[in-house]
Amino acid sequence: MARSATVAIIGRPNVGKSTLFNRLVGKRLALVDDQPGVTRDRREGDAKLLGLEFLIVDTAGFEDQDAATLPGRMRVQTEKAVREADAALFMVDARAGVTPLDEEIARWLRSEDTPIILCANKAEGKQGEAGLMETYALGFDSPIALSAEHGEGLVELFDALRPIVEPFMEGQEAAEREEDEDAPLGPLKLAIVGRPNAGKSTLINRMIGEDRLITGPEAGITRDSIRVDWQWEKNGEIHPIQLFDTAGMRKRAKVQDKLEKLSVADALHAVDFAEVVVLLLDATKGLEAQDLRIADKVLEEGRALIVALNKWDVAEDPSSLFNGVRAALDDGLSQVKGVPLLSISGATGKGIDTLVRVAFEQRDIWTNRVSTARLNRWFERAVEANPPPAPGGKRIKLRYITQARTRPPTFVVFGTRTDALPGSYERYLVNGMRKELGFQGVPVRLNFRNARNPYDE
Numbered sequence: 001m002a003r004s005a006t007v008a009i010i011g012r013p014n015v016g017k018s019t020l021f022n023r024l025v026g027k028r029l030a031l032v033d034d035q036p037g038v039t040r041d042r043r044e045g046d047a048k049l050l051g052l053e054f055l056i057v058d059t060a061g062f063e064d065q066d067a068a069t070l071p072g073r074m075r076v077q078t079e080k081a082v083r084e085a086d087a088a089l090f091m092v093d094a095r096a097g098v099t100p101l102d103e104e105i106a107r108w109l110r111s112e113d114t115p116i117i118l119c120a121n122k123a124e125g126k127q128g129e130a131g132l133m134e135t136y137a138l139g140f141d142s143p144i145a146l147s148a149e150h151g152e153g154l155v156e157l158f159d160a161l162r163p164i165v166e167p168f169m170e171g172q173e174a175a176e177r178e179e180d181e182d183a184p185l186g187p188l189k190l191a192i193v194g195r196p197n198a199g200k201s202t203l204i205n206r207m208i209g210e211d212r213l214i215t216g217p218e219a220g221i222t223r224d225s226i227r228v229d230w231q232w233e234k235n236g237e238i239h240p241i242q243l244f245d246t247a248g249m250r251k252r253a254k255v256q257d258k259l260e261k262l263s264v265a266d267a268l269h270a271v272d273f274a275e276v277v278v279l280l281l282d283a284t285k286g287l288e289a290q291d292l293r294i295a296d297k298v299l300e301e302g303r304a305l306i307v308a309l310n311k312w313d314v315a316e317d318p319s320s321l322f323n324g325v326r327a328a329l330d331d332g333l334s335q336v337k338g339v340p341l342l343s344i345s346g347a348t349g350k351g352i353d354t355l356v357r358v359a360f361e362q363r364d365i366w367t368n369r370v371s372t373a374r375l376n377r378w379f380e381r382a383v384e385a386n387p388p389p390a391p392g393g394k395r396i397k398l399r400y401i402t403q404a405r406t407r408p409p410t411f412v413v414f415g416t417r418t419d420a421l422p423g424s425y426e427r428y429l430v431n432g433m434r435k436e437l438g439f440q441g442v443p444v445r446l447n448f449r450n451a452r453n454p455y456d457e
Contacts, residue, residue: 003168004046004053004054004055004168004169005054005055005086005087005164005165005167005168005169006054006055006057006084006085006086006087007047007054007055007056007057007085007086007087007088007089007161007164007165008056008057008059008078008081008082008084008085008087008088008089008114009021009056009057009058009059009088009089009091010059010062010078010081010082010088010089010090010091010105010109011061011062011090011091011092011102011105012061012062012063012092012099012101012102012105013060013061013062013063014061014093015061015091015092015093015121015122016091016093016121016122016146016148016149017058017059017061017091018058019121019148019149020089020091020119020121020146020148021043021045021056021058023148023149023151023154024045024047024048024049024056025045025046025047025048025056026048027045042057042058042059042060042077042078042081043057043058044056044057044058045058049154049157049158049161050154050155050158050400050402050414051158051372051400051401051402051403052158052161052162052165052166052169052372053165053169054161054165054168054169057081057085059077059078059081059082060074060075060077060078061074062075062078062101062105063075063101079108082109082112082114083112083114085114086114086115086164086165086168087114087115087116087117087161087164087165088109088114088115088116088117089117089119089157090105090106090109090116090117090118090119090138090140091119091120091121091146092118092119092120092121092131092135092138092143093120093121093122093131094120094121094122094123094127094128094129094131094132094135094145095122095127095128095131096131097130097131097134098131098134098135098137098138102138103138106138106139106140109140110139110140115164116140117140117141117144117157117160117161118135118138118140118141118142118143118144119143119144119146119153119157120132120135120143120144120145120146121146121147121148122146122147122148122149123145123146123147123152123153124147124150124152128145132145144156144157144160155399155400155414158399158400159399159400162376162400166372166373167373169371169372169373170371170373186240187229187240187241187242188239188240188241188242188275188276188359188360188363189242189244189273189274189275189276190241190242190243190244190274190275190276190277190278190356190359191243191244191246191270191271191273191274191276191277191278191303192204192243192244192245192246192277192278192280193246193249193270193271193277193278193279193280193294193298194249194279194280194281194282194291194294195249195282195288195290195291195294196247196249197282198280198281198282198310199280199282199310199311199346199347200245200246200280201245202346202347203280203310203344203346203352204228204243204245205346206346206347206348206349206352207230207232207243207352207356208228208230208243226244226245227242227243227244228242228243228244228245229241229242229243230242230243232356234353234356234357239356239360241356244270244273244274246270246271249290249294268297271297271298271301271303272301274303275303275304275363275366275367275407276303276304276305276306276359276362276363276366277298277303277304277305277306278306278307278308278355278359279291279294279295279298279305279306279307279308280308280310281307281308281309281310281325282310282311283309283310283311283312283314283315283318283321283343284311284314284315284316286321286324286325287324287325287328287329292328292332292333295307295329295332295333295339296332296333299333299335299336299443302407302408302443302445303366303408303443304362304363304365304366304408304441304442304443305336305339305362305441305442306339306340306342306355306358306359306362307325307329307339307340307341307342308341308342308343308344308351308355309321309322309325309341309342309343309344310344310345310346311345311346311347312343312344312345312350312351313345313347313348313350315343318343322341322343325341326341329341335443336441336442336443336444337431337434337440337441338434338440338441339441340358340362340441342354342355342358362441362442365438365439365440365441365442366406366407366408366409366442367406367407368406368409368438368439369403369406369409370403370437372402372403374437375401375402375403375411375437376400376401378432378433378436378437379398379400379401379413379429382428382429382432383398386425386428388415388421388425389422389425391420391422392420394417394420395416395417396415396416396417396418396420396421397415397416397417398413398414398415398418398421399414399415399416400413400414401413401414402414404447408442408443408444408445409433409439409442409443409444409445410444410445410446410447411433411444411445411446411447412447412448412449413429413446413447413448413449414448414449414450415448415449415450416450417450418448418449418450419448419450421448426446426448429446430444430446
């Protein structure tokens, strides 16, 4: 298993090292007090900084004391922590300015091989401006103005740590993929939805090879959402699937019967439980407005969607029908580009293998996680190719992006004045993700946050 990057925090006593440590680990693990010298031993924690993950080490305040004394022994531990780290955050107090002890620590750090990131803490407000300027004399790159207590300056800290931490994260992700490449995702949860009499139960009976579900010419036979366990065999491999047959969904205005209302509610619950949803259309009737409403509901719930034209064996002018439905889907479901459209027949079994194969492919896309490094490389190219607008003459700056979750793929973009970003630019980013990062045909959620205080929520 690849190890995490290790980052040590160093500085003289009472500059805010433990406060920053607590901020990065998201918990009050380290004791914090106005009294200097609270921290004595090295404390380690799992840090998360806007998508970056690394091991953070809080150290005792660096003091110039004899090695036999307690402060001296603490200094030895601090020196060891820096030498073992992949990077060190050298913290000074911007309000107090640069002290002789800061200068001594800087001389020692310049003699070490560990990359050093200079952080001027307590820099909020005008009181820290003079001290911030003094830190340039310490001989490191430009200092990062921080407020560990209020969470300011973390974006700049992210930018500084990113080239150091990301290679370790990529190594970890590659190792995890090697460990998990043979681990199955579990049974595919596949729900079949559509208007009444679209052939949902007939399709499932054909898939499993038995009359498990009641079918007939009458509309609305299915009331409960029925789960059927099935194993799909392909190329000698067995793939478990949980199939969900659901009640037909009519227009809300037409649903008056209490039992039908309960049936529709149960069908929607099956959609919530599913991973991939097949919207079944009756090819003899084409695409109707209610079909688009159902599709929109599925996508709102964040599920992967497949549209299947059933009864293809009895459809009239199939080529024209397919092209017409494709165009209507592209227009009516513009929020999700590339929803798969297939032609099948529940009566004859035509296209069922293709339907199941595409369902597994869509689940893979729906559960895909992109590495932070690859994601930000794409993001930088996208923003450079098409910079955000400047409404009212005020620039919108987008700093970085991170994937918050999968199922569905959800991303968070941090920047300044993101609330003024037009919807057209959000669509530009989402479309770019679909094209270059492989999220075709599944819902992609994109949230924006102002990065000045990323822990505000």
